[in-house]
Amino acid sequence: MSLRLEDLSWSVDGRLVVDGVDCTPPTGALTGLLGPNGAGKSTLLRLVAGVVRADRGGAVLDGEDLLALRRRERARRLALVEQEAVAEVPLTVRDAVLLGRTPHGGPWAGTSRHDLEVVDAALAEAGAGELADRVLGTLSGGERQRVHVARALAQEPRLLLLDEPTNHLDVHAQLDLLHLLRGLTQRGVTVVAALHDLNLAASSCDHVVLLARGRVVAAGGVRDVLTPAVLEPVYGVRCHVLEHPVTGRPVLTFDPLGGPGAHGAVAR
Numbered sequence: 001m002s003l004r005l006e007d008l009s010w011s012v013d014g015r016l017v018v019d020g021v022d023c024t025p026p027t028g029a030l031t032g033l034l035g036p037n038g039a040g041k042s043t044l045l046r047l048v049a050g051v052v053r054a055d056r057g058g059a060v061l062d063g064e065d066l067l068a069l070r071r072r073e074r075a076r077r078l079a080l081v082e083q084e085a086v087a088e089v090p091l092t093v094r095d096a097v098l099l100g101r102t103p104h105g106g107p108w109a110g111t112s113r114h115d116l117e118v119v120d121a122a123l124a125e126a127g128a129g130e131l132a133d134r135v136l137g138t139l140s141g142g143e144r145q146r147v148h149v150a151r152a153l154a155q156e157p158r159l160l161l162l163d164e165p166t167n168h169l170d171v172h173a174q175l176d177l178l179h180l181l182r183g184l185t186q187r188g189v190t191v192v193a194a195l196h197d198l199n200l201a202a203s204s205c206d207h208v209v210l211l212a213r214g215r216v217v218a219a220g221g222v223r224d225v226l227t228p229a230v231l232e233p234v235y236g237v238r239c240h241v242l243e244h245p246v247t248g249r250p251v252l253t254f255d256p257l258g259g260p261g262a263h264g265a266v267a268r
């Protein structure tokens with residue numbers, strides 16, 4: 001049983017933004033979705049979440065075609081934390097996270113004691129417990145990000161998709177979030193996160209999928225994909241791979257194509 005993306009494709013204005021993506025992020029693992037700006041990472045996550053309707057292809061979770069499910073059924077299986085999600089209504093943090101329980105209630109169901117327990121646990125787990133009574137719109141970017149993660153946790157998804165979840169987070173909060181995501185994988189949740197920070201991916205991910213121009217360029221373990229031969233042509237930079245002195249995981253350094261100290265724009 002796993003997540004399988006099959007030939008997922010989407011185009012706009014005659015341009016293929018996501019172009020026949022096939023990949024299988026492992027179950028109960030943290031997969032980093034990587035690629036340069038405009039590679040199609042956000043769009044791919046939105047396609048899998050059914051926010052954008054794919055022109056072609058499917059996303060199969062544990063044998064079920066996610067895209068064929070009704071929205072509410074899909075929301076019981078997966079949660080998406082979007083980039084820069086903004087609050088348009090003056091909700092408190094607790095109410096915003098409570099929205100994550102909506103797919104689990106019946107049409108006339110009110111808020112149950114269980115819902116409130118799940119919400120409190122999600123807030124605590126996301127490090128947002130102290131924000132519970134604040135108004136969402138008054139939070140800082142990093143605080144808001146934690147609340148969006150808490151809302152996704154309250155959904156109790158089997159598949160968690162996150163678009164640049166470390167945006168706005170300081171280094172401590174980034175590590176906390178990665179720790180949280182890894183904890184979820186140990187409970188069997190499949191997590192796919194679009195990440196720009198290749199070192200964060202190298203230190204935290206079990207699996208990575210590298211996109212460029214809407215296509216999968218490479219997919220596999222961090223040691224197989226995060227190599228100069230793979231990264232340099234995709235990002236147009238020089239890359240060196242070192243070894244972390246404690247974990248033994250790859251640590252990447254980057255230079256302009258002309259080498260350290262070279263000035264000017266990086267060619268793409």
Ligand SMILES: Nc1ncnc2c1ncn2[C@@H]1O[C@H](COP(=O)(O)OP(=O)(O)OP(=O)(O)O)[C@@H](O)[C@H]1O
Pocket residue numbers: 012017035036037038039040041042043044
């Ligand atoms: N609704 C849309 N209309 C027109 N172009 C779009 C639309 N959605 C996405 N695109 C284009 O598709 C390409 C991929 O966008 P997407 O946001 O998926 O990339 P990304 O890899 O997430 O980029 P970034 O790392 O910069 O966030 C971009 O060139 C973007 O401008």
